[in-house]
Amino acid sequence: MPETATAAGTATAAPAALSESDFETVIGLEIHVQLKTRAKVFAPVPYLYGGALPDDAAPADITPNTLVDPTVLALPGALPVLNRAALEQSIRFGLLVGADIPETTNWDRKNYFYPDSTKAYQLSQKDHPVTIGGEVEIELPGPARNIMGEHKIIRLNHAHLEEDVGKLTHAGAGSLVDYNRAGAPLLEIVTEPDLRSPDEAVALLNALRMLLTAAGVSDCDMEKGQMRCDANVSVRPRGQTALNTRCEMKNLNSISGVKNAIEYEARRQIREVLAGREIHQETRGWNAETGRTYPLRSKEEAHDYRYFPDPDLLPVKTTAGDIERLRATLPERPYDRQRRYQADIAAGGFALPFTVTSVFIPDRELCEYFEAAVAAGSGTAAGTTANPLTIANLVANDLLGALAGATDYNRLPPAHLAALARLTDAGTISKAQAKEVFAEMFTTGDAPDAIVERRGLRQNSDTGEIETIVRDVLATPAGTAAAEQFRAGNEKALNSLKGPIMKASKGKANPKVVDDILRRLLAA
Numbered sequence: 001m002p003e004t005a006t007a008a009g010t011a012t013a014a015p016a017a018l019s020e021s022d023f024e025t026v027i028g029l030e031i032h033v034q035l036k037t038r039a040k041v042f043a044p045v046p047y048l049y050g051g052a053l054p055d056d057a058a059p060a061d062i063t064p065n066t067l068v069d070p071t072v073l074a075l076p077g078a079l080p081v082l083n084r085a086a087l088e089q090s091i092r093f094g095l096l097v098g099a100d101i102p103e104t105t106n107w108d109r110k111n112y113f114y115p116d117s118t119k120a121y122q123l124s125q126k127d128h129p130v131t132i133g134g135e136v137e138i139e140l141p142g143p144a145r146n147i148m149g150e151h152k153i154i155r156l157n158h159a160h161l162e163e164d165v166g167k168l169t170h171a172g173a174g175s176l177v178d179y180n181r182a183g184a185p186l187l188e189i190v191t192e193p194d195l196r197s198p199d200e201a202v203a204l205l206n207a208l209r210m211l212l213t214a215a216g217v218s219d220c221d222m223e224k225g226q227m228r229c230d231a232n233v234s235v236r237p238r239g240q241t242a243l244n245t246r247c248e249m250k251n252l253n254s255i256s257g258v259k260n261a262i263e264y265e266a267r268r269q270i271r272e273v274l275a276g277r278e279i280h281q282e283t284r285g286w287n288a289e290t291g292r293t294y295p296l297r298s299k300e301e302a303h304d305y306r307y308f309p310d311p312d313l314l315p316v317k318t319t320a321g322d323i324e325r326l327r328a329t330l331p332e333r334p335y336d337r338q339r340r341y342q343a344d345i346a347a348g349g350f351a352l353p354f355t356v357t358s359v360f361i362p363d364r365e366l367c368e369y370f371e372a373a374v375a376a377g378s379g380t381a382a383g384t385t386a387n388p389l390t391i392a393n394l395v396a397n398d399l400l401g402a403l404a405g406a407t408d409y410n411r412l413p414p415a416h417l418a419a420l421a422r423l424t425d426a427g428t429i430s431k432a433q434a435k436e437v438f439a440e441m442f443t444t445g446d447a448p449d450a451i452v453e454r455r456g457l458r459q460n461s462d463t464g465e466i467e468t469i470v471r472d473v474l475a476t477p478a479g480t481a482a483a484e485q486f487r488a489g490n491e492k493a494l495n496s497l498k499g500p501i502m503k504a505s506k507g508k509a510n511p512k513v514v515d516d517i518l519r520r521l522l523a524a
């Protein structure tokens with residue numbers, strides 16, 4: 001799997017004519033995501049999701065070195081046992097990205113000596129990873145926030161399932177070690193060097209996060225360390241196809257860290273090349289305070305780790321039946337869902353604008369809530385179907401606004417939201433009245449029809465009644481003056497008439513009917 005194209009990759013000495021803008025950046029990411037399983041990957045120790053942890057407890061809140069057992073601590077005689085759920089989550093990831101799932105996969109020991117590992121090796125996968133290949137669709141930033149950006153496919157090399165290591169805290173003269181995290185299931189996702197800018201790297205992380213959270217493979221919370229990234233960066237003159245020597249930046253644990261570190265590192269390399277110096281392959285760190293990368297160590301090679309198949313863990317076979325069973329548990333891919341939402345109604349879509357779909361798609365539960373409301377709003381009798389766009393706007397503006405960051409969408413039954421959309425679509429209540437009804441519906445939990453009846457909000461579309469009001473207003477001195485201005489060609493004068501008319505109708509007159517009657521009377 002590892003790309004070997006870099007062996008001859010000393011940076012080309014720069015011809016004098018080249019300047020910074022003649023270079024392109026080449027990036028490959030190695031992304032570690034913590035899998036959403038109840039227990040660690042090779043030991044039945046509860047780790048993060050569900051299970052024996054107190055409600056709401058994060059591993060960081062738990063007393064150090066309590067989420068351990070003889071296997072995690074590598075006590076003599078303790079043997080690892082593969083957590084089936086961790087393997088299944090890895091395979092589900094592979095299926096989501098269209099990777100090959102080899103029939104047989106196995107684990108290797110990656111040997112090294114450092115106190116973050118109790119065993120002096122990490123259980124990882126080298127030659128037979130759980131998924132091979134695959135692709136991730138990314139979206140680049142659009143020309144403006146309300147415009148969809150270009151989409152691009154990034155190839156994956158493979159993904160392998162390994163265990164996390166312990167956490168070291170360097171304090172004063174000594175260091176503290178906590179093995180609670182040791183053995184947590186990590187999927188390492190390795191891309192091909194297909195990314196060409198810091199923005200593309202960020203887009204890949206966002207796309208992966210949407211895919212993985214939608215499928216429940218991982219929560220991908222970077223602040224909690226559930227998604228961490230190493231970035232490999234090289235630069236080359238545009239037009240060159242061979243890869244140049246790269247540097248790898250370790251443990252970038254925020255989106256801004258990824259973006260800034262790549263930006264800085266690419267500039268640094270370009271300056272080195274332009275100054276006629278060679279890039280040496282090395283592992284570098286990122287210092288967010290100084291905004292610089294710095295050398296950590298010259299690159300270690302695979303043979304430094306003396307990898308060999310772990311004798312305590314048998315290779316594992318995956319059957320076609322397993323794969324089909326797991327495939328059936330996968331959600332629609334977020335960008336596919338977004339295309340469907342934006343497609344015309346005739347094509348089976350909802351004809352939603354990008355501004356709305358881009359709010360919905362990163363959140364699968366919100367999408368499901370919206371679709372439940374659309375389903376509830378599609379009446380059987382003709383003409384009673386709520387417009388999906390009306391529903392979408394209520395969800396995106398009113399519901400999200402009222403929830404103020406909370407995500408318990410179903411607190412408002414989707415059927416109530418659909419009923420409110422129907423009332424506005426049919427013109428029974430005005431848009432302004434819909435806002436009032438929404439607020440009351442959200443706090444009381446009552447159905448919108450009941451609220452409309454109770455508050456007498458029904459919009460008045462009785463042309464006879466409205467015409468009487470319009471005539472009264474036109475008879476006032478201000479009304480006569482405004483009518484004259486309108487007849488003289490001042491279109492805006494019409495609006496100054498509508499205010500008093502709406503007021504006289506206690507806000508209930510249907511604005512469309514008011515407009516029609518006004519124009520008819522003024523044309524006479």
Ligand code: ADP
Nearest residue numbers: 002003026028029191192193232234243244246
């Ligand atoms: P290793 O296993 O030694 O870490 P790999 O060859 O497997 O290295 O690649 C690791 C990551 O580095 C991959 O994401 C790959 O796409 C990326 N990569 C490899 N060569 C380059 C290069 N010249 N420039 C940028 N990224 C690269």
Ligand code: MG
Nearest residue numbers: 030230232248
């Ligand atoms: Mg690597």
